[in-house]
Amino acid sequence: MTSEDVTPKSLIIKKTLRFLLLFIFFLIPLRTDAQELLERKQIFVAVKGAFLAEDFVKLEEISAKFRQDKSRTSSGVWKLTCFNVGINQAMVAQNQESDESWKNVEKKTERWAKTFPTSPSAHIAHSNALMSHAWFFRGTGYAYTVPKEAWEPFRKYIMLAYENLQSTKRTAIVDPRWHETMLMVAMAQGWDRNRFDSLLEDALRREPGFYQTYFAALEYLLPKWHGDLAQIEQFANDAVKRTRKEEGLGMYARIYWYASQTQFETDLFSQSLAVWPKMKAGFEDIIARYPDAWNINNYARFAYLARDKQKARELLEKIGGNPIVEAWQPRSLFDRCRRWAFE
Numbered sequence: 423m424t425s426e427d428v429t430p431k432s433l434i435i436k437k438t439l440r441f442l443l444l445f446i447f448f449l450i451p452l453r454t455d456a457q458e459l460l461e462r463k464q465i466f467v468a469v470k471g472a473f474l475a476e477d478f479v480k481l482e483e484i485s486a487k488f489r490q491d492k493s494r495t496s497s498g499v500w501k502l503t504c505f506n507v508g509i510n511q512a513m514v515a516q517n518q519e520s521d522e523s524w525k526n527v528e529k530k531t532e533r534w535a536k537t538f539p540t541s542p543s544a545h546i547a548h549s550n551a552l553m554s555h556a557w558f559f560r561g562t563g564y565a566y567t568v569p570k571e572a573w574e575p576f577r578k579y580i581m582l583a584y585e586n587l588q589s590t591k592r593t594a595i596v597d598p599r600w601h602e603t604m605l606m607v608a609m610a611q612g613w614d615r616n617r618f619d620s621l622l623e624d625a626l627r628r629e630p631g632f633y634q635t636y637f638a639a640l641e642y643l644l645p646k647w648h649g650d651l652a653q654i655e656q657f658a659n660d661a662v663k664r665t666r667k668e669e670g671l672g673m674y675a676r677i678y679w680y681a682s683q684t685q686f687e688t689d690l691f692s693q694s695l696a697v698w699p700k701m702k703a704g705f706e707d708i709i710a711r712y713p714d715a716w717n718i719n720n721y722a723r724f725a726y727l728a729r730d731k732q733k734a735r736e737l738l739e740k741i742g743g744n745p746i747v748e749a750w751q752p753r754s755l756f757d758r759c760r761r762w763a764f765e
Contacts, residue, residue, distance in 0.1 A: 461496060462495060465504040467508075468484065469508025473508070474516065478538060481543060489542070498672075499633065500634070502599060502632075506599060531551045535590075540593050545590035545593065546597060548586055549586045549603050552579050552582045553603070556575070559572045559579070576610075580607060587600065601622075602632070603638075604621060605621060605638035612648060630664050633673075636673065655696075657677070662674050670706075672705075675708055681694060688727055691727055701728070702730065702733065705717070709721060716746060718737055725737060738759065
């Protein structure tokens with residue numbers, strides 16, 4: 423990644439915010455021609471609007487329902503995750519790319535927590551605001567690219583997030599996002615593997631089906647942070663063992679799906695240890711449970727990247743000439759896939 427001393431600060435901040443949003447979600451799509459995308463957009467709009475208006479009652483009603491029902495979107499994503507994305511979108515919308523504006527965001531989440539002192543969502547949102555403030559200083563480049571003066575405020579705000587999570591643990595741990603957020607802290611603070619594994623095991627014991635726990639753990643295991651390719655493959659296989667009854671091989675596909683977006687991009691099958699037959703079987707299990715167009719488009723994209731022409735052709739016939747563009751970034755990828763599959 424480029425160093426901050428040769429990159430405009432506004433670009434560094436934009437990259438940082440993109441990282442933070444991807445960190446808690448696959449992608450923020452804009453189209454509404456699939457049920458999945460419509461559901462996401464509705465949640466994003468409602469949550470973002472309530473946060474900006476400081477309608478904390480509405481935020482509590484929405485998050486409590488999603489937490490209690492463990493409800494999911496048409497693609498299988500937990501609606502609690504969509505709630506988090508809506509909050510983060512609102513934080514970004516309020517932010518003016520400055521230290522002071524992040525302090526204003528933190529004051530808002532503090533007001534939320536004071537209004538509802540037993541609210542898991544308020545305390546988790548405040549911790550996320552503190553972490554976002556930390557990454558504002560650091561940027562998302564490799565450690566050697568980070569200016570020396572950025573380290574102190576980065577560590578300060580990550581520690582504040584950690585302390586807030588610890589002090590509100592008894593109240594907030596009922597929400598699986600508490601562990602997700604603490605796993606993000608573990609990555610930022612560089613916890614040793616035993617301490618990290620202990621936290622992860624507690625998270626999965628309490629709620630083994632929450633996808634974002636696996637994705638937050640995956641971030642820690644990426645080569646650019648604290649792991650390597652073999653650890654990722656082992657982690658994906660272990661995740662399947664834990665969730666096979668409910669997900670089949672779906673978790674294997676979802677973990678590498680996320681990995682492709684956060685690090686490997688279109689080079690997943692050449693730069694990682696992802697096994698296409700297992701990932702393919704995982705997508706079949708995903709589609710059997712959640713046959714939304716979003717999942718089908720992404721399945722077709724990975725079939726193309728794995729050079730599985732027969733499966734790509736089969737899925738493209740289902741998609742027709744109206745792909746979900748956000749699943750095919752860049753759009754030219756869909757055109758190349760179509761030409762290749764039907765040549």
